[in-house]
Amino acid sequence: MPTKSYDGVDVSVDEQGFFTDPSQWREPMASEIAAEEGVGELTDRHWQVIKFMRHEYEEKGSGPSVRALGKTSGVSIKELYQLFPKGPAKLAAKIAGIPKPRGCI
Amino acid sequence: MKKRIVVLGGGTGGTLVANRLRRALDASVDIVVVDRDDRHVYQPGLLFVPFGAAAAADLVRSRSRQLRAGIEFRRAGIERVELDEDRVVLDDGDPLGYDALIVASGASLRPDETEGLSEALAGRGAHSFYTLEGSAALSAALAGFDGGRLVVNVVDMPIKCPVAPIEFSFLADWYFRQRGIRKQVTIVFATPLDGAFTKQVCNRELSGLLEGKGIEVVTEFNTGEVDGPGRRLVSYDGREIPFDLAVVVPLHGGASYVDRSEGLGSEFGFVPADEATLQSRARPNVFVVGDAADIPVSKAGSVAHFEGDIVARNVCSFLAGQPLAARFDGHTNCFIESGHGKALLIDYNYEIEPVPGRYPSRVGLPLLRESRLNHMGKLAFQQLYWHGLLPGLDIPGIGTDMPHAGKHLEVLSGAG
Structure with missing residues (x-):
């Protein structure tokens, strides 16, 4: 299992860099992961999405899809793409330290 | 004291569960199937209508005539389910109480959730084969298509029969070959997924077939807008796919009454359930079968078929006060x-x-x-x-x- 170091702590990730153990995540790690992914400085709007991702993961055991984010996070899909340009569901999940959202079947 | 099972929806799942339950239970249990119309569509046939390989009228039969004797068919729209009262409110105002409820109302198309799509479908700037009317209209559009870009697009998952848009692309390739104009047609398959199919071994096989047939695949394309007059699809991240003929699979949600029933469904109107017993998360006396369910399985007729056996057995156990022994394996x-x-x-x-x-x-x-x-x-x-x-x-x-x-x-x- 690969590991990465954020905020001075070694964490377990999968081949694509998603956390495999969300309990290892700390808030200060988010900006480092965001920088790696080219997201830039995290604003309050980013944090609204990141906290929502954590909350949904804890409730349901999987990160939400973009469509679910657009319906329930309080941030529209258009804005989600402005915040996380290369794919909000995946990027926000990675930055929030939760596993890659399960693709629908 | 008589008991009553109410089945919401007379499609594949609702019909076969009601029939199984009618055979399994005696006359002390009433079974009522509710649907707003009496038109049961053989949905797998919709794929063939655009290519003239099936006639739309041949795919429809009466819902009520597929039900065994001793099952009541109630033709009414569903206003909402009141979980705390164990009853269903129908649009003719009469509440229908239940001892066990089976949600079998499938998935509905939600084109209005994508900018421009409803207008494009209505004005025939884009087509869909997920309805009888749509597949018949697409048949005419294909017959009049002499060349250009055919774009097949899935807006987002989940959709009914996730392989159908790929099959449509394969059949379009064959159709244009038979007409001798394949060289004049570019076929593009645009999907929000990162491959043709979610499962790896199958994805390799299908990707190989798509490539062999000269079908272009655009992955991770999340459609934000269907511009009918401008003949282009625009993704949320700003990519554009121009088309001469667009075949779009709209977003899916559950039946609209689920949204009006407090505590029953997810944000998309599907009903979360235990993936093995198919008992809903909402209440122990509510079960789910088929496309209406929010469980990690494809929305496909075969799934409703296999689940139907499980749901029928578990509803019988539930009414008898016994543990739910039947377990669905995701087949x-x-x-x-x-x-x-x-x-x-x-x-x-x-x-x-x-x-x-x-x-x-x-x-x-x-x-x-x-x-x-x-x-x-x-x-x-x-x-x-x-x-x-x-x-x-x-x-x-x-x-x-x-x-x-x-x-x-x-x-x-x-x-x-």
Whole structure:
């Protein structure tokens, strides 16, 4: 299992860099992961999405899809793409330290 | 004291569960099936209508006539379910109380959730084959299409029969070859997924077929807008796909009454349930079958079929005050039409993705490989649907649990 170091702590990730153990995540790690992914400085709007991702993961055991984010996070899909340009569901999940959202079947 | 089971929806799942329950239970239990119309559509046939290989009118039969004697068919719209009162409010105002409720109201199309799509579909700037009317209109549009860019697009998952848009692309390739104009047509398949299909071994096979047929695949395309007049699809991340003919699969949600029923459904109107027992998360006396369910399984007729057996047994156990012993393994079985009179067959469950081999055992139809036998199987299935599956009969060779014999499971160890 690969590991990465954020905020001075070694964490377990999968081949694509998603956390495999969300309990290892700390808030200060988010900006480092965001920088790696080219997201830039995290604003309050980013944090609204990141906290929502954590909350949904804890409730349901999987990160939400973009469509679910657009319906329930309080941030529209258009804005989600402005915040996380290369794919909000995946990027926000990675930055929030939760596993890659399960693709629908 | 008489008990009552209410089944919401007279489609594949609702019909076969009601018929199974009617056979299993005596007259002390009433069974009522509610639907707003009496038109049962054989949905797998919709794929063939655009190519003139099926007539829309031949796919429709009466819902009520598929139900056994002793089942009441109530033709009414559903206003909402009141979970705390154990009753359903119908649009004719009469509440219908239940001891057990089975949600079988399927998935509905939600084109209005994508900018420009409703207008484009209404003005025939874009087409869809997911309705009878749409597939018939698309038949005319294809017949008049002499060249240009045909773009097949899935807006987002989940959709009914996730392989249908791929099958449509295969059949379009074959259709234009038969008309001798394939060289004048560019076929593009645009998907929000990162491959043609979510399961790895199957994705490799389907991707190879798409490439071999010269069909362009655009992945991770999340459609934000369908611009009918401008003839282009625009993704949320700003990419554009121009088209001359667009075939779009709209977003899906549950039936609209689910949104009006407090505590019943998810944000998309699907009903979360235990993936093994199919008992809803909302209440112990509410069960879910088929496309209406929010469980990690494809929205496919075969799934409703296998789930139907489980739901019928568990509802009987529930009414008898016994533990729910029947467990759904996620069994899914789909024919994939690939054109030229051939088809592939895939068979899988929660644990095991589609692999090569044979179904249902070492002697049987070839899995994950093009074959004429599979195409004949798909065509023959229509009769089996009306006369075996809907009546809720056990069909020899097609068991509820996924068979392991005949499958080359060793390929999974290398799939990663």
